[in-house]
Amino acid sequence: MRMEFLELTSLSKSFSGETVLDEVSLSVQEGGTLVLFGKSGAGKTVLLRSIAGAIEPDDGTVVIDGEDVTSVPPEYRGIGMAFQNFALFPHMTAYDNIASSLTSKRMSASEIRTKVDAVAKLLKIEHVLSHAPKALSNGQKQRTALARALVSEPRVLLLDDPLRNVDAKLRFEMRLELPRLLADRGATIIYVTQDYKEAMALGDRIAVLDQGKIVQIGSPDDIYRRPANTQIAQLFGDPTINLLDVVPKEDDRGLHAFLSDQRVDFHGKFPGVAGRDCIVGLRPEALSFTETGGFPVTIEAVTPFNEKTVTLVTTLRGREILLSQPAQDPVPTGPKVNLQIAARDAILFDRETGNRIAPEPDGNRVEEAA
Amino acid sequence: MDHTSFLERWFRRVALSIIIVFFMFPIFWIVLMSFQTNETILRSPPSMSFTPTLDNYMAIIAGRLDSNVASMGIDFVNNLMNSIILSVCSVAVALVLGVPAAYAFARHKFRGSEDIAFTLLSFRFAPPLLVLLPLTLYFQEIGLADTYLGLVWVYQLICLPLILWIVRGYFEDISPDIEYAYRIAGHSWFSTFRKIALPLAGPGIAAAGLLAFIFAWNNFIFALVLASADKQPVTVGALAFVTASGIQYGQIAAAIVLSIAPTLALALWAQRYLVEGLSLGAVKG
Numbered sequence: 007m008r009m010e011f012l013e014l015t016s017l018s019k020s021f022s023g024e025t026v027l028d029e030v031s032l033s034v035q036e037g038g039t040l041v042l043f044g045k046s047g048a049g050k051t052v053l054l055r056s057i058a059g060a061i062e063p064d065d066g067t068v069v070i071d072g073e074d075v076t077s078v079p080p081e082y083r084g085i086g087m088a089f090q091n092f093a094l095f096p097h098m099t100a101y102d103n104i105a106s107s108l109t110s111k112r113m114s115a116s117e118i119r120t121k122v123d124a125v126a127k128l129l130k131i132e133h134v135l136s137h138a139p140k141a142l143s144n145g146q147k148q149r150t151a152l153a154r155a156l157v158s159e160p161r162v163l164l165l166d167d168p169l170r171n172v173d174a175k176l177r178f179e180m181r182l183e184l185p186r187l188l189a190d191r192g193a194t195i196i197y198v199t200q201d202y203k204e205a206m207a208l209g210d211r212i213a214v215l216d217q218g219k220i221v222q223i224g225s226p227d228d229i230y231r232r233p234a235n236t237q238i239a240q241l242f243g244d245p246t247i248n249l250l251d252v253v254p255k256e257d258d259r260g261l262h263a264f265l266s267d268q269r270v271d272f273h274g275k276f277p278g279v280a281g282r283d284c285i286v287g288l289r290p291e292a293l294s295f296t297e298t299g300g301f302p303v304t305i306e307a308v309t310p311f312n313e314k315t316v317t318l319v320t321t322l323r324g325r326e327i328l329l330s331q332p333a334q335d336p337v338p339t340g341p342k343v344n345l346q347i348a349a350r351d352a353i354l355f356d357r358e359t360g361n362r363i364a365p366e367p368d369g370n371r372v373e374e375a376a
Numbered sequence: 377m378d379h380t381s382f383l384e385r386w387f388r389r390v391a392l393s394i395i396i397v398f399f400m401f402p403i404f405w406i407v408l409m410s411f412q413t414n415e416t417i418l419r420s421p422p423s424m425s426f427t428p429t430l431d432n433y434m435a436i437i438a439g440r441l442d443s444n445v446a447s448m449g450i451d452f453v454n455n456l457m458n459s460i461i462l463s464v465c466s467v468a469v470a471l472v473l474g475v476p477a478a479y480a481f482a483r484h485k486f487r488g489s490e491d492i493a494f495t496l497l498s499f500r501f502a503p504p505l506l507v508l509l510p511l512t513l514y515f516q517e518i519g520l521a522d523t524y525l526g527l528v529w530v531y532q533l534i535c536l537p538l539i540l541w542i543v544r545g546y547f548e549d550i551s552p553d554i555e556y557a558y559r560i561a562g563h564s565w566f567s568t569f570r571k572i573a574l575p576l577a578g579p580g581i582a583a584a585g586l587l588a589f590i591f592a593w594n595n596f597i598f599a600l601v602l603a604s605a606d607k608q609p610v611t612v613g614a615l616a617f618v619t620a621s622g623i624q625y626g627q628i629a630a631a632i633v634l635s636i637a638p639t640l641a642l643a644l645w646a647q648r649y650l651v652e653g654l655s656l657g658a659v660k661g
Contacts, residue, residue, distance in 0.1 A: 060556040080559040087560045093553035098574045110562030154561065 011036035017066035041209030086160030254278035268301030274365025290330035292351030409629035434631035455613030470535035484548035546580030
């Protein structure tokens with residue numbers, strides 16, 4: 007079992023009476039990658055800066071490798087950080103920018119050169135090392151900022167949405183490249199992003215931050231399949247999850263609801279949920295067209311993307327549902343079709359609080375997990 | 377591509393010419409006067425035709441003021457040296473004190489920081505004479521009257537607020553992230569100040585320094601009250617040309633040309649920084 011390398015305990019921060027971080031506690035294992043995910047203003051950047059030491063928290067502790075660094079100045083924390091706005095030093099060349107992480111250490115000029123050249127090669131920016139930041143493209147700036155964070159081989163690497171300000175093509179490339187690059191380093195990584203695809207691709211674990219609080223923390227699979235509330239369910243996934251108001255009923259076959267007057271069963275035991283105002287969450291890719299059974303819907307619009315086809319259908323009651331399927335699967339013709347739901351993919355939420363209602367653990371589930 | 381009509385361009389040229397003539401003519405006339413004798417200056421109607429003479433400059437450099445009735449010694453070159461000493465020292469002291477202070481005000485919002493910054497600015501509100509009268513008494517008491525040290529000290533009333541407020545705006549314009557990045561890269565706050573903040577605020581510091589230099593150079597009242605003849609700058613020294621036997625216009629003109637030459641040269645050289653400094657640093661809300 008790897009040890010917890012970075013531990014935050016009830017970190018709080020407020021700016022002029024406004025709470026930005028509210029008792030945030032989390033921990034990352036040595037060499038692990040935690041993605042901090044949340045909308046802008048959720049407190050991600052403030053949290054990251056508190057770890058780096060650029061912001062002093064009002065309350066709580068930051069422990070790195072068993073050492074309480076809460077009041078240690080940033081230069082002694084052994085952290086590498088890449089900023090969202092790159093924060094390159096405009097009056098220095100790309101080389102000096104990267105080397106700045108090493109000049110503070112006792113290191114000869116030739117050693118520094120070797121290290122900078124190595125990391126520049128890794129990030130494919132060897133040819134622009136002599137340029138000033140304003141002569142670099144956005145992608146090169148971002149790589150220079152990343153190189154600056156990586157070159158000193160820090161124990162903890164903080165990446166504040168490093169792909170935010172680069173174009174879509176580069177972002178896609180980096181999303182593929184980064185995990186390998188970071189895994190090679192062995193550093194403990196906290197990665198901030200607003201892009202759920204990035205979060206899913208990069209994180210061992212994802213912490214969802216909202217209004218300065220951690221709402222859910224778990225594996226990407228957890229967050230996607232068992233979101234803590236409707237908000238998180240909506241943040242992850244494209245097209246977004248279908249949320250339909252239902253009032254489930256229970257009989258001897260278990261909990262169920264009706265869509266287009268057809269019975270939809272829920273997988274698992276939900277004691278005390280029958281008769282409550284609920285929301286059922288259906289991932290667009292958990293739905294499929296079927297010849298027999300299912301419930302009747304009307305096709306309203308078909309939007310083909312390259313890799314998938316998104317279809318908008320309405321139920322008998324006029325409720326809209328999005329359905330996503332691989333592009334090669336045919337969309338049935340004719341407005342009236344039948345839709346099938348994979349029951350175990352239906353997620354049940356409480357309508358009042360928006361929180362997920364978890365099924366009670368039973369024998370079957372334990373078997374599944376084993 | 378060119379959307380301006382012929383008339384518009386023509387009108388713009390005329391307007392520019394009028395403005396240039398309005399502002400530059402006095403300087404042009406002073407330069408002309410400095411090459412004339414008192415007789416040619418004072419003839420009526422004034423004329424542009426005369427035989428240029430260097431007598432005025434010679435008299436000033438030699439330190440002899442010759443009029444038609446008498447001859448007296450003036451020490452204009454010494455005045456010029458005093459101006460240089462006072463202005464350079466004042467600006468240097470104000471930079472050493474003001475730039476770190478500006479950085480502190482820009483980066484660290486401590487309790488009362490706004491009040492202190494505003495108090496420093498308020499030095500510029502009071503009429504100088506109001507400050508000077510009590511100061512004269514104090515200075516005589518503690519032996520600072522008529523010393524370079526005392527004058528440089530009082531000149532801080534002019535230079536320090538100016539540098540503080542302009543440079544502060546520049547420091548505030550630097551993204552704090554850039555400084556955090558340097559700290560996180562393992563550098564102390566002092567080396568961050570030296571290697572990041574100072575170079576990036578460089579143009580602003582140059583502009584503020586230049587403005588402070590000009591204001592210090594043109595100061596009249598502090599030196600008039602606090603300095604005796606051997607410490608007086610050119611602004612006060614020029615009074616010597618108003619003599620009992622008349623006003624020596626030619627020599628005054630030559631003295632003015634000599635005394636604006638250093639600031640003019642400095643301002644032309646740093647013009648780019650100056651405009652940038654005024655529009656970026658000081659105006660920022």
